[in-house]
Amino acid sequence: MHLVCVLALDNVIAFDLATAVEIFRRARFADGRPSYSVIVAGPKRTVRSGPLSLGVPHRMDALAKAHTIILPGRDDPTAPIDQGVLDSIRNAHARGARVASICVGAFDLAATGLLDGHSATTHWNAAAMLSARHPLVRVDPSVLFIDGGSILTSAGAAAGLDLCLHMIESDFGAAVAQDAARLAVMPIGRGGGQAQFIPHPLARERSLSLDPVLEWISARLADQLTLDAIANVAQLSVRTVTRRFRDQLGTTPMGWLTAQRVRLARSILETTDLPVDAVATATGLGSAANLRVHLARETGTSPSAYRRAFRSSVA
DNA sequence: CCTTCGTTCCGCCATG
DNA sequence: CACATGGCGGAACGAA
Numbered sequence: 044m045h046l047v048c049v050l051a052l053d054n055v056i057a058f059d060l061a062t063a064v065e066i067f068r069r070a071r072f073a074d075g076r077p078s079y080s081v082i083v084a085g086p087k088r089t090v091r092s093g094p095l096s097l098g099v100p101h102r103m104d105a106l107a108k109a110h111t112i113i114l115p116g117r118d119d120p121t122a123p124i125d126q127g128v129l130d131s132i133r134n135a136h137a138r139g140a141r142v143a144s145i146c147v148g149a150f151d152l153a154a155t156g157l158l159d160g161h162s163a164t165t166h167w168n169a170a171a172m173l174s175a176r177h178p179l180v181r182v183d184p185s186v187l188f189i190d191g192g193s194i195l196t197s198a199g200a201a202a203g204l205d206l207c208l209h210m211i212e213s214d215f216g217a218a219v220a221q222d223a224a225r226l227a228v229m230p231i232g233r234g235g236g237q238a239q240f241i242p243h244p245l246a247r248e249r250s251l252s253l254d255p256v257l258e259w260i261s262a263r264l265a266d267q268l269t270l271d272a273i274a275n276v277a278q279l280s281v282r283t284v285t286r287r288f289r290d291q292l293g294t295t296p297m298g299w300l301t302a303q304r305v306r307l308a309r310s311i312l313e314t315t316d317l318p319v320d321a322v323a324t325a326t327g328l329g330s331a332a333n334l335r336v337h338l339a340r341e342t343g344t345s346p347s348a349y350r351r352a353f354r355s356s357v358a
Numbered sequence: 359c360c361t362t363c364g365t366t367c368c369g370c371c372a373t374g
Numbered sequence: 375c376a377c378a379t380g381g382c383g384g385a386a387c388g389a390a
Contacts, residue, residue, distance in 0.1 A: 270366065280380045285367065297366065297387095333389070 044080045045214060048109035050132075051085040051099045052117055052124065052151070057092045058200045059115030059145040066207040070215070070223040073314065078215050082109075086128055093118070103131040109140050111210065115203075116147035120169060121176065129155045136193060143195040143210065145203030152196065153177040163196040164189050186293070213342075216353045217309035253277070253291055256284075257299075264304050265327045270296055304328050305337045312346055313353040319346045 047067045049060055060083070070078040084101035091097075106112055112135055132155045136142050144152040149165035150173060152158055159179040164170070170184030183189065188197035188206040190213075197206035204227065212220035256277045260268065273296055274281045288296050308326040311317060317325070323334040335345060342349055 281366090282368085282380050282382095283378080286379085289368085295367065329389080336388095 045078065045110045046108055047079045047081045047111045047113065048101070048105055049081065049083045049113040049115065050106075050128075050151075051083050051090050051092075051097060051115075052128065053087065053090045054118040054122070055090055055092050055097070056116040056118060056146065056200070057095055057097075059148060059203055060092070060097075060113075062145065062200060062203045063113040063115065063207055066204060066223055066227060067211070069226050070211050070219055072215070072219060078211065078219055086125060103128060106131045106135040106140070107138070109135060111141045111143065112136075114142065114144040114148035114151050116145060116149075116166070116200075117151070120147035120150035121172070124151060124154055133157065139193075141193050141195070141210075143197070143206060145197050145206065146200055147173075149173060149196045150176070152194070153180050157194055158196070161191050161194060162189050163191075163194075164198050165196060166199045212309075216313040217306050218313045221306075221310060253287055260300060261303060264300070264307055265325055267327065268300060273300075301328075301337060305334075305341055308334055308338065309342070309349065312350045322346070 047063070049063050051060060064081055064083065067079040068077070068081045072078055082101050082105055083097075083099055084103060084105040085099040086103055088099055089096060090099055112132060114132075132142060132152075136155075136157055142152060142157065144163075144165075146166045147169050149158070149163055150169070153163070153173060153176070158177065160181075162181045162183055163173075164183050164186050165173050167184045170182050173180065174182040184198075186198070187202040188195065188209065190206075190209065195206060195210070197203045208220050208224050211223055256273065259276050260273065270281055270284070274284045277284050277287075279287070284296055288294055288299060292299055294302070304326045305328070308322050308328060311322050311325060312319075319331045319334060323329055323331050326334070328334045328337065331346070338344070338346055338349060344352070
């Protein structure tokens with residue numbers, strides 16, 4: 044089984060750590076079997092975490108078996124780390140493990156040198172500091188998360204959830220991820236590395252929220268939706284809806300719509316034997332050819348290959 | 359692979 | 375003045 048190892052160093056941010064632990068621990072296949080085995084490891088048997096004290100059952104040698112290693116943030120992201128810890132992370136990565144950081148956990152990831160020359164993100168408030176301390180890392184504070192294949196980074200705590208769901212989706216498909224998202228009562232809509240920091244966080248009232256519109260769209264993916272129709276439902280001009288999508292989701296209306304359609308298509312491919320053409324119709328992607336293009340763009344594979352990969356892993 | 363043609367996106371600017 | 379809106383037009387996109 045896929046082993047997820049969450050690192051617990053002293054003064055770990057409980058929210059980051061718990062996000063990863065809970066979301067992976069609860070992910071299930073359709074038949075109810077857990078998708079991951081989750082352990083927490085660190086050099087010390089006990090760590091402080093704000094007002095909490097956490098027992099850490101596994102030592103660093105546990106990283107040697109992990110398929111995925113999660114680095115949560117620490118209260119002081121610049122506090123020194125034991126070389127042995129950094130070595131363990133580097134070795135695990137060299138061995139083929141996937142390493143992902145949440146929030147300011149990116150500082151620890153950067154300390155290993157694994158981020159040098161690569162793009163990374165972190166909490167927007169710490170982005171400048173990360174960049175200053177690690178000039179070789181290309182810091183992008185505007186995105187929710189960055190998937191660099193074997194190295195992933197995410198922004199603030201909530202974005203860590205997005206990243207975890209993203210990993211679940213690439214490991215076991217859209218259906219399993221969708222299910223995990225539902226358990227967390229988390230809308231899986233903000234995929235990609237696209238969504239941005241919103242300039243006016245809480246000032247945006249319900250009246251300015253796109254949520255109802257997104258819900259409306261999600262319910263009719265199979266229909267032939269136009270930008271005009273969406274603007275109409277939103278009671279806004281085409282120009283303004285487009286702008287809202289940019290500001291709030293970092294994408295365009297049709298771009299978001301297509302992403303949802305592909306997600307749905309993946310889910311159907313994973314769980315049924317419906318012909319590709321029928322899947323294309325059911326998701327509003329129109330034709331098998333079109334579905335092929337979009338699926339390849341997101342996953343790099345064909346519908347049949349995608350289906351085969353997930354059918355075997357679930358069955 | 360290329361072309362065609364309707365759709366979509368976004369900078370710019372006037373308006374409230 | 376700050377800010378959000380929405381129309382316009384050209385560029386870019388994408389489906390067939």
